[in-house]
Amino acid sequence: MNLHIQLFAGLVDLFGTTKLVVSLDQESITVAELKLKLTQDYPTASSLVATCFFAKNQAYAGDQDTLSASDEIALIPPVSGGQPSLYEITDTEIDITAVTSKVNHPNHGASLAFIGTTREMTFGQRTVLLEYEAYRPMALKMMATIGEEIASKWPGTLCAITHRLGRVDIAEASVVIAVSSPHRAACYDASRYAIERLKQIVPIWKKEIWEDGSEWKGSQTGPWNPLETPLTEY
Template structure:
């Protein structure tokens, strides 16, 4: 069975077509199964697809709704008027300016961008590149949790986080955290807090790749406990 799915706005650029054709074996499939199939076929689009909804015969469809080849299908990205996502995961090069623009505010006098890049030498060992993978839905959820914690600790402070997956070369950015606040002291503190919490609770894993081998790296700053309460202010 071939399903023809209409695409709009940024999805057209992402997939390179305005109609996406997906081939499945059964005569009917649920929306949830169709989403899984698209992500399996197009893993680089998983982050964008997580924000989209399906329409079936011009009505929004739930995950358990079934579709057949006779249904009119469309994949709907967030509509105009919605805010850009503050928390993103991507397989592409991170645009630092795009991330920092999300926290621009007319009443904020300070903004910072933390950029985490691939370091070539670590404790005398030469890294060729890093490779990242993530549990994407939970990673996005825990990034949002960090933003909520920052707002509670430094009211009014804004935070945006974009993390890259896949292979990240030397000096390339794997994560960009943008923070803005009315005053610089809160901005500095919130930026440091964000990266430390990201390393504590966000399910993203890093593989260091060397010329003669590789290793997945876990927490390197002591015993790992994502349920541990955030550290108090210094």
């Protein structure tokens, strides 16, 4: 059986076609099974696919609805004003629950939230607050790249990143990275990969402000080279 799936908007750019053909041995498949197959067969598209809904014969279909070759099938990405992006930059306090909810998946048995907060004491020096600045459009693009890399390294794994800019006071969150995966090992590894890769390639800068001065902080783990290949130790 061949299913012909119509694609729209960003899905066309991602898959490079307006119609995706999926070959199956069986005569029918549930929506949930088809979505899982797409995330496994196209790991770099899994983050966006996870936010989409299927339409069957021009009506939204539930996870348990079955699809066959005779059906008119479409994969519908979030419409304007719908689900928020997996990758966001904000000037206000981060809603941690909202970020983690983006990676909820019925077939995932593990999820983690990494929360980076402003630390008061660093090597004996007292920080008053941090200030963040970013090259916004490129930062968002690089966050999406991290999600694609994670989906490729750990197929089926989802990642959402929100970073705050401006003033971030002591104990407040500057970044939240949510990851979910079918199994916990991939979830742990992908979470650590995401924060290390974020520091490597995302153009966001941190200014530490102390009681007696301030300093812009760059890479603190060795020479900075954003063109280096993705991390491989995970």
